[in-house]
Amino acid sequence: MVITADVYLPPEEELTVQEVNLSGPALRAGAFHYGKYCEFQNNEFMLCRSELNDPRKCISEGKAVTSCALDFFRKVKKTCFKEFTQYANCLDKSSTKLEFEHCRKTQAVYDKCVLDNLGIERPQFGYFCEVKVHDTKRPKPEPKKPDVYPDYTPYLPDDYPRPPAKYGSRFHWME
């Protein structure tokens, strides 16, 4: 209801791209290696999203993210398909929450395959929880300046006498 005719919404053709057609276990299985492979595009998109706070302005970055994801999963399918499906199957059937701890053996097999074929090493377990610094060509948006009204009360002149507080301060350590 609050979307008026003045609000620009991109047309459907602009928003239609080929999507990654994978389910939860497959995405969770390939999460670490995918995150390492597509780190630049992912960081760019998330920075754009958090700085500009508008989904309409980050559509091209989002398309880059999806195409990188498609690229990665196609490479995995070409080289490590069996190990990947075995690992995803193990994650799916071992626990309801797709926990990693029950599937270490299949994970080792999959990691070795990806390292040999694609050259991607699995980052350490807290890698994507860390704060990242991302260099980008897009300029930083200016923060909103406070409003200045024409009838603001004038400040004290600099040479006005400013004596110390008459009865001291509320806290003894601020005196």
Added chain:
Amino acid sequence: MALFRNKRVISSKIKEEKSIPVMGLVLSEPSNCAAGRSTMILGYLAVTAVSGYVYYLTWKKVRQDQIEMRSARLALQPLLTAERDREFLNQLRRNRDEEAKLMANVPGWEVGTWYGEPVYKTLPPDTLVTPYIYEFYAHASDSEFKRRTTLVLWS
């Protein structure tokens, strides 16, 4: 009826015997409940210390597993957010078109406003304000709304 007796009488009799059977009840010497209090406290602390150590042994492993799970979710977040954004913008346009079609014959109605009066007055005109869930699902069925808002666990 000899149930209520003088206290002094009972204590002088108890000095000879430990327990007096009276009408099926056995009156015994009042015991010192807090006799082993230091033993109790020391035992409590010892058991707490041992169990705390055993808890710590798996605490590290559980924490690492939680961090790993969080890492996997964060690694996948951009992909899922991008996909969601595209579909969200598509749905907003569909909602706006549906509202225009619905309120076409109502005099004075402009899409996104209350009979011409804008909802958000101080924002610039091209601001995308995320509508709240009832507005977003206004033209959808009840079952779709419930499917989105109600979480049902199958296991």
